[in-house]
Amino acid sequence: MTFIKHSVLALCLSTGSTLVFANETHNSGQGGAEPNIGQAGIAAKAARTVEVTLKDNYFDTEAVTVKAGETIHFVLKNEGALLHEFNIGTSHMHEGHQTEMLKMMQHGMMTMTGMNQDMAGMDHGSMPDMDGMAHNDPNSVLINPGETKELTWTFSGDAELEFACNMPGHYQAGMVGEFKHDA
Amino acid sequence: MRLSNMTRWLLALAALVPLGALAGTYDLVIDRQPITIDGKAKTAMTINGGIPGPTLRFKEGEEVTLNVTNRLDVDTSIHWHGLLLPYTQDGVPGISFPGIKPGETFTYRFPIKQTGTYWYHSHSGFQEQEGVYGPIVIEPANREPFKFDREYVVMLSDWSAETGERIFSNLKGQSDYYNYNQQTVGSFIKDAKDKGFSATLKDRLAWGGMRMMPTDITDVSGYSFLVNGKSTDDNWTGLFRPGERVRLRFVNGSAMSYFDIRIPGLKMTVVQADGNNVQPVSVDEFRIAVAETYDVIVQPKEDRAYSILAESIDRSGFARGTLAPREGLAGEIPELRERPLLTMSDMSMASMGGMDHGSMGHGDMAGMDHSRMQGMDHSNMAGMDHSQMAGMDHSNMAGMDHSQMSAAVPNNDYAPGSGLVPSAANGGRFLVYGDLKAMTPYADYREPDREIELRLTGNMERYFWSINGLKYSEAEPIRLTQGERVRIKFINDTMMSHPMHLHGMWMQLDKGNGQFNPLKHVVNVAPNTTLTVDVPVDALGEWAFHCHLMYHMASGMFRKVIVEPPAVQSAAR
Numbered sequence: 001m002t003f004i005k006h007s008v009l010a011l012c013l014s015t016g017s018t019l020v021f022a023n024e025t026h027n028s029g030q031g032g033a034e035p036n037i038g039q040a041g042i043a044a045k046a047a048r049t050v051e052v053t054l055k056d057n058y059f060d061t062e063a064v065t066v067k068a069g070e071t072i073h074f075v076l077k078n079e080g081a082l083l084h085e086f087n088i089g090t091s092h093m094h095e096g097h098q099t100e101m102l103k104m105m106q107h108g109m110m111t112m113t114g115m116n117q118d119m120a121g122m123d124h125g126s127m128p129d130m131d132g133m134a135h136n137d138p139n140s141v142l143i144n145p146g147e148t149k150e151l152t153w154t155f156s157g158d159a160e161l162e163f164a165c166n167m168p169g170h171y172q173a174g175m176v177g178e179f180k181h182d183a
Numbered sequence: 184m185r186l187s188n189m190t191r192w193l194l195a196l197a198a199l200v201p202l203g204a205l206a207g208t209y210d211l212v213i214d215r216q217p218i219t220i221d222g223k224a225k226t227a228m229t230i231n232g233g234i235p236g237p238t239l240r241f242k243e244g245e246e247v248t249l250n251v252t253n254r255l256d257v258d259t260s261i262h263w264h265g266l267l268l269p270y271t272q273d274g275v276p277g278i279s280f281p282g283i284k285p286g287e288t289f290t291y292r293f294p295i296k297q298t299g300t301y302w303y304h305s306h307s308g309f310q311e312q313e314g315v316y317g318p319i320v321i322e323p324a325n326r327e328p329f330k331f332d333r334e335y336v337v338m339l340s341d342w343s344a345e346t347g348e349r350i351f352s353n354l355k356g357q358s359d360y361y362n363y364n365q366q367t368v369g370s371f372i373k374d375a376k377d378k379g380f381s382a383t384l385k386d387r388l389a390w391g392g393m394r395m396m397p398t399d400i401t402d403v404s405g406y407s408f409l410v411n412g413k414s415t416d417d418n419w420t421g422l423f424r425p426g427e428r429v430r431l432r433f434v435n436g437s438a439m440s441y442f443d444i445r446i447p448g449l450k451m452t453v454v455q456a457d458g459n460n461v462q463p464v465s466v467d468e469f470r471i472a473v474a475e476t477y478d479v480i481v482q483p484k485e486d487r488a489y490s491i492l493a494e495s496i497d498r499s500g501f502a503r504g505t506l507a508p509r510e511g512l513a514g515e516i517p518e519l520r521e522r523p524l525l526t527m528s529d530m531s532m533a534s535m536g537g538m539d540h541g542s543m544g545h546g547d548m549a550g551m552d553h554s555r556m557q558g559m560d561h562s563n564m565a566g567m568d569h570s571q572m573a574g575m576d577h578s579n580m581a582g583m584d585h586s587q588m589s590a591a592v593p594n595n596d597y598a599p600g601s602g603l604v605p606s607a608a609n610g611g612r613f614l615v616y617g618d619l620k621a622m623t624p625y626a627d628y629r630e631p632d633r634e635i636e637l638r639l640t641g642n643m644e645r646y647f648w649s650i651n652g653l654k655y656s657e658a659e660p661i662r663l664t665q666g667e668r669v670r671i672k673f674i675n676d677t678m679m680s681h682p683m684h685l686h687g688m689w690m691q692l693d694k695g696n697g698q699f700n701p702l703k704h705v706v707n708v709a710p711n712t713t714l715t716v717d718v719p720v721d722a723l724g725e726w727a728f729h730c731h732l733m734y735h736m737a738s739g740m741f742r743k744v745i746v747e748p749p750a751v752q753s754a755a756r
Contacts (some may be wrong), residue, residue: 055328056623057328058326058329082462112462112699169464173330174331
């Protein structure tokens, strides 16, 4: 345990300020160049509900078609044995988030099979470079094995978006789907 | 208990019957023919006229029939490496069957009960070195737990103009026959200048006492390394459209060569090891032991050629292939990296026998790279004279760059301070065994019923390799009981790596991942290390268990394993 604390500290110190962590909506990614991906919506006002089942390690849905301004209520069912994420973003944003997720794993905040509740409650905001590591971004949700979670999103129609699981290795192994635009 | 097992088995069998409609017949012909690769001509042994043999594509649940015809003037055999099958179909002469006589055809029949990337090869003489090997791909009945747009087998092998028999007799006659890099009188004088005469002399005597040399990374050199039978110049090429996910099925079909594999510009996401799904892990480079397989997914996004580089671990050459958007392109081939030298850490105390370590002075420890010392187990060093270490400067360890810790798991696959510890060419993440976690937890994971200790032993200069000091011909078989769970503890008392292969049953490689310990058919045991695997003993019959380095196996690092029914049952008969 001491070793873990030690290496967490060392890691924080050594990474310095070179890594940019996404803020709440990921809009200010590297260089602030991320497009408008939309915003969290209200479930009651959603035009429709889309169910997505998460398995080890893939989504049962390859693509979801959306319209600009449309609000969709997602019902996300994790039928796998591993922890998964449903995250709406550009491929570049997912890449950045994967770095964060890897760190959260290394810091013991989560394992491949679930969130570590003891550590999830910790105030990481006070540690340097740990902003954004509580995994509370509105465009993403973590779903434990066997759980069902919901997420409502209003699409801007301005960005090429993917839904992805950024657990280490999962995106690369193909746990990613496409939002297609319906003009 | 026994009855309920039997009932379950019958039910499982009954459930398979509807799938039984799936059946395929495959014909393989083993022959001799002249082949020239990389300017090296010899009369090779081929399967269906080629090296490697054809890729056998099976489907999970299929009943396969394989007719293997021997057109050689000597006995032959085919072993289906990594496949779970009745032991009489396993293809090891003298254990599973008598072999295939010249002019005869042997028909193998078995059901396909697994998925993934495997291979097949002769288990007779040195025929594997001569070209008798090929890949096996088994498609799952259901979808894979990952996604790819296209796939290629990348089979690596080592090709020599010499016959296997010639190589073996050279090794027997003079074990360092192929060690072109051995230290010479010239290097002795240079070392003497750098380290002092006495330290150098003692150093050389120490290595001599072990009958090893620091350059003994591999036994045989002079190989050309091949990708799917093609030399670097012939440049095997796999096509892709930018943005596609490409699955590469790496198989190391070499007789003696390990490789470090990288594709500059691409992360490789490992999704299977030895045919079994693992939780995906993205790395920059990985090491493949002889007879292992790894499946990776890459996503080349640019419209250019990417080199698939498999650098032999003794740095004597590359097996090179290319991923390209069209034919005729080639990526860069970098310089070979520096040849590693074994260190004193790669020697086990046992291999040093009666050596007087007090006299070693540790003069050469000063030059050691201590950055890897974190977590070192010094417990073995009790009797050593540390007085010379006083001047060691550990002060710069405080400034160690932990940002390089992206590999969450430290590399404990090698002895601490080993000269063999690999690092990625781009400074990134290098796969370690601890990274391999089974995709699905093993339901019956539990403490083993018993442990068997196997010391990997040998003598490099007399070139014999053994287990617990005994050659195959001198040893009793290892007897296991069906249904038990046996822990095998490999203790490598030699200074060479040994890829240990168990036929017919999985080894659960124990790197502390518990239920997620991955299932493997080959595990690499590095010099002076201990590695444990758990074997769920679930296949009756007689099986081979051996080091997959061809000339180690031939000289005796081999055992027969006999799996018997539980005693209760035989008493009831």
